[in-house]
Amino acid sequence: MKRIAIDMDEVIADFIGKYLLHFNRSFNGSVTVEQLHGTRFQELDPQMEVYLHECLEDPLFFGDLPVMPDSQEVIRELSERYEIFIATAAMEVPASFTAKYRWLKEHFPFLNEMNFVFCGDKSIIDADYLIDDNSRHFKRFKGQGILYTSPLNMYETGFVRVNNWKEVREYFHSLNG
C-alpha cells in the first residue's frame, strides 16, 4: 500500500483564514486573502508579521481552526487505498503540540494517531507522496511532492499543484487510471 503524507496548516486546517479574520478584527483592518497572493506578511504590513507570531505562540489559536473544504471526505476515501500520515512542522511552534493533536482527533477521527508526525525537517518523512503548501519540504523529499495552493505560494511554479481537495481526489484517481 503506497503512503501519502499530508501537511496540516493551509492544507487541511485553514490557518490563514482564521488569522486574517482575527487580524482585521484586532487592528480594524481590511486585508483580504487576495492581497496575500504571492507575498509575505512582512512585505504587506510589518504589524501582520508581529501578530502572526503572537498567534503561533498562542496554544489556543490552533484549537479551532476551520477544516479545509472536502478534506475530510477525500482523505477518508484515500485512506481506503493508501496509508495516510499527517506530517506537520510542529517543532516550529512547540506551543501548538497539544492543540494540533486534539484538532486532528476531533476532525479526523478515522485516522490512527500512530500516523501523526510532529516534526521540523520533513526530509525525515518516508512516504510516496507529500501534500504540502510549502515547497521547501520537497527539496530533500524522496517521493512526489504535491503543492497545495495557498495564498502565499500562488505564483510558485515547477511543482505538481492542486488547488483544492477535489483536485487531490482527481490527482490520485488519475494515477489509478
Add this chain to the structure above:
Amino acid sequence: MKRIAIDMDEVIADFIGKYLLHFNRSFNGSVTVEQLHGTRFQELDPQMEVYLHECLEDPLFFGDLPVMPDSQEVIRELSERYEIFIATAAMEVPASFTAKYRWLKEHFPFLNEMNFVFCGDKSIIDADYLIDDNSRHFKRFKGQGILYTSPLNMYETGFVRVNNWKEVREYFHSLNG
C-alpha cells in the same frame, strides 16, 4: 551524509530508572532492574502496570528523566559525521509532548529542534540507522535497526544490539574502518 534516528525513552532518557525509584517509594516496594529482565510490568506485578500508566499520563514525569550515561558525548561526536534525528513515539503519550521537547532542548542543546520527530509508527522515518529499545519499530524500517539494551528486551535475539553508548560509538567507529 548518512542519517541516524535515535529513540528517547530507554535510549537517551532513563525512563525505567526513574519509574522504578518512584514505584518502590510509593508502594514501599523493592523491585530491582534485574527483576525486570525479559519480563513485563504486568507479569511481575499488576500494580506496576497501573502505576506505569499514571506516570505516562503525568506531563511532569518526563521533565526530569536522567540522561543515559555517555549519550550526550557520543551523540555530539556522531553529529559531526551523521545527520542526527531524535524520533520518539510520543503519540502514545500525548501528555508528554511539551516535557519531551523541553528535555531535549535542555540536555541536547547542540541538536536542532527541526530534527526532533514526535511520531507513533516509526516506519515513517527515513533514516539509515534507527537506535531503539523496541524491536517492533524495526519491522517496517528500511534502514539498519540497532537494538539498545533495556531490561525488557534483554533476551530478544536476532538484532544488532548495543548495551550502552560506548558500544554505539564503537559500532559506528567500526563502520568507518
